[in-house]
Structure formats: C-alpha cells, structure tokens
Amino acid sequence: MKLERLISMIYMLLNNEVLSASVLAEKYGVSQRTIYRDIDAICAAGIPVVSYQGVHGGYGIMEEYKMDRSLLGSYDVGSLVTLLHSMSTVFEDDKAMETMQRLQTIQPDHAPTTLTMDMGSRQTHQDQLKRLRDAIHDRNVLQFQYMNTKNERTKRAVEGIRLMFKHGTWYLYGYCRERKDYREFRLSRIAELNVTTTLFGPHAITEANPRQASARPLADASEKVQVVVRFTDLLARAMDYFGHLDTIAYDEEGALRITLNIPRSLEAEWLYSILLSFGNKAEIMEPVEVRSRMKSHIEAMLGTYS
Incomplete structure (x- = not known):
C-alpha cells in the first residue's frame, strides 16, 4: 500500500507545480507526518523533490527532471489520454488512470480538448465487461447461454481472447468449444454468464487473420x-x-x-x-x-x- 501511495504521489507531483502536505495527506487519507516521511523516501530514491516555503508553499519536482514534452506531440498525447480516460471509466481501471497521469505530465499546458470518446454502456454490461476482462486476463473458460440470430438459445463454453467495441456495441471474441471455431458474441445476447475455474492455454491469433483457416467463407458481396x-x-x-x-x-x-x-x-x-x-x-x-x-x-x- 505504501509503495502504491509513493508511486501515485510521484505522478501527482509531476502533474502539479506545488502541492502542500495537507493536500497530499487529505488525498491519501494519512497524516502530514506520514507525508513528510514519504517525501524523504522519494528523495532517497533519487527523485529531486523541492520544498517551497510560505503561505502557498509545499512540494514540487524540479522542472529539469520532468519528461521532455517534445517526445510526443500534443495531438498524440491528447488522443491517448482521451482513450485511456474512456477505458478507465468503463472498466474502473486504476492502471489506465496511472498511465493517463503519466501522459498528462508531458501534455502541453492549456491544450484544448479536440477529441472525446464515450465507450460507456448500461450498468449490466459494465459488470459483464469487468468479469469478462478479468476472465480473459486469467484465461478462465467462460460458460453462458447465447441467443443467435435464428432465435436459437445454446449453451456455450468459450475461451475468451479479447473484448471488441465496434459499431457502438461490445463483443466477446474467443474460441467456442462447442463449434470448435473462433466466434464473436454480442454481449447483449449473453445470459447466465459463469466464469469457471477451468484454465486454457494461449491462442496463436494474428491480427491479419484472427479467425485463421477455420473461418467460414464470407457471402458473395456482389449478390x-x-x-x-x-x-x-x-x-x-x-x-x-x-x-x-x-x-x-x-x-x-x-x-x-x-x-x-x-x-x-x-x-x-x-x-x-x-x-x-x-x-x-x-x-x-x-x-x-x-x-x-x-x-x-x-x-x-x-x-x-x-
């Protein structure tokens, strides 16, 4: 917990000119004395924290130590921050928030926002998305009831590979053990989702041909x-x-x-x-x-x- 607080505090200092000990103590729910010890630990790690005196005093990091803002253009940083913000909203992803804070340290001051993205969905889908993402990460086999376009309800066991957001809709892409093929499953048609304890191995999927040789041929687009x-x-x-x-x-x-x-x-x-x-x-x-x-x-x- 202390290590996470120290890392978060470093990014807080990188993103702000000066932060007082009282503000940091309130942010992390600790005493000011603990903040003083944390600042000493950050300095001992080689990060140059500067102390500023006075009414508006506090702590900051030397400008020379901060990341060079010329490494990425404002367009690149702004687009990445927007995408990460949307991801962190949908999945409540702390790692995405931390990455976003790092990028904000090199974002030009007062840069106008030219891009927004809302990947949100209904609360039920958000709960599904979190469970599915965790299962994909841990390689747990998924079981659920699925309704196809022919109004057929079938039970599926799926090795999840990735979540996809396209045409305003979330899909699960994975290997269906019943069909012995790769399939896309629309989240709105998934019911009785169960994350099993059965594990599966990695899949050699390429972006150029994600469904590999077992994919079914597409219908003739000329018809x-x-x-x-x-x-x-x-x-x-x-x-x-x-x-x-x-x-x-x-x-x-x-x-x-x-x-x-x-x-x-x-x-x-x-x-x-x-x-x-x-x-x-x-x-x-x-x-x-x-x-x-x-x-x-x-x-x-x-x-x-x-």
Whole structure:
C-alpha cells in the first residue's frame, strides 16, 4: 500500500507545480507526518523533490527532471489520454488512470480538448465487461447461454481472447468449444454468464487473420439488392440508422429517400425490424419483392392482435 501511495504521489507531483502536505495527506487519507516521511523516501530514491516555503508553499519536482514534452506531440498525447480516460471509466481501471497521469505530465499546458470518446454502456454490461476482462486476463473458460440470430438459445463454453467495441456495441471474441471455431458474441445476447475455474492455454491469433483457416467463407458481396425507402417523418433517426450507408435524397415534399444496397444472403430481416419501428413514417418503395415481404410482416402483426 505504501509503495502504491509513493508511486501515485510521484505522478501527482509531476502533474502539479506545488502541492502542500495537507493536500497530499487529505488525498491519501494519512497524516502530514506520514507525508513528510514519504517525501524523504522519494528523495532517497533519487527523485529531486523541492520544498517551497510560505503561505502557498509545499512540494514540487524540479522542472529539469520532468519528461521532455517534445517526445510526443500534443495531438498524440491528447488522443491517448482521451482513450485511456474512456477505458478507465468503463472498466474502473486504476492502471489506465496511472498511465493517463503519466501522459498528462508531458501534455502541453492549456491544450484544448479536440477529441472525446464515450465507450460507456448500461450498468449490466459494465459488470459483464469487468468479469469478462478479468476472465480473459486469467484465461478462465467462460460458460453462458447465447441467443443467435435464428432465435436459437445454446449453451456455450468459450475461451475468451479479447473484448471488441465496434459499431457502438461490445463483443466477446474467443474460441467456442462447442463449434470448435473462433466466434464473436454480442454481449447483449449473453445470459447466465459463469466464469469457471477451468484454465486454457494461449491462442496463436494474428491480427491479419484472427479467425485463421477455420473461418467460414464470407457471402458473395456482389449478390446485392437495391432497396429504396421513403421517410416522411423521423428523418434524423432515419439518418442515424442509414444515412452513412448509401445514397440519400429529398423529394419535392421534403420526404427523405434512402437507397440501400442489401446483401441477398441476409434476407434483409434486420431491415424489416428497424423499419417497423418507424410505423407509418417509413415506406419501402422498391423492389416489389421486398415491399411484399414487409407487407407480410405487417399482416402477421395484425393477425397477432386480431
């Protein structure tokens, strides 16, 4: 505990010009006499702590000893600090906070923040993320119930390799013992998570080909169907979903038309579920087969409530 306090105190002194003994004592919940002993220990380790007298006096570290700020540009430091801050918020990671404090010692004074990042999620996901990250680090086999896109609930045993954040969603990437292959699992579809005491060995995964030779071939990207959807309201929400994908245009009535290129292999089921949430504010204009399929979905819903 004392060593951790000393290391933290060094970074505190590096990040501030002068800190009084009373401020440090309050920060670490110890007496001022303990702070004096800690300062002596830091000096004995070869770090030049300077004592300043007076009303605004305290302790600081010689400027010549601080890290050269030219080692990294302000853009590099700012981006790294932003990323580490987001990680420490999601995982409550003390090590990330310590690294962030080190980087802040070389961040230019009064540097404007040009980048922010929010990787946060619901509280339940945060608890999951912490448990999954610890299990990945300790190489504990994970067991959970998983719901796939075919509405099939299966029990999985997975050797976790990494957590991934993409498209605004968290995923677990690992080796599935049931499928004997590498898989991605969306956190929102994981239930009854259990971190077992069974351990597994390291995986030789490369970034260039993470799923290795056992990966399944991708669907032919050339097999696509062009779908035109017209939105008469909730235009901002429509652009949130689709505006970055394909072509958008406005007709004479001010309605939004979005042209989507959808792989046929996906059968566009995800598209119907999204468009149904728009009610009568969205209409599939073409092609006829996709429009007819949407009509079938609506009729099925009416049958449920009849």
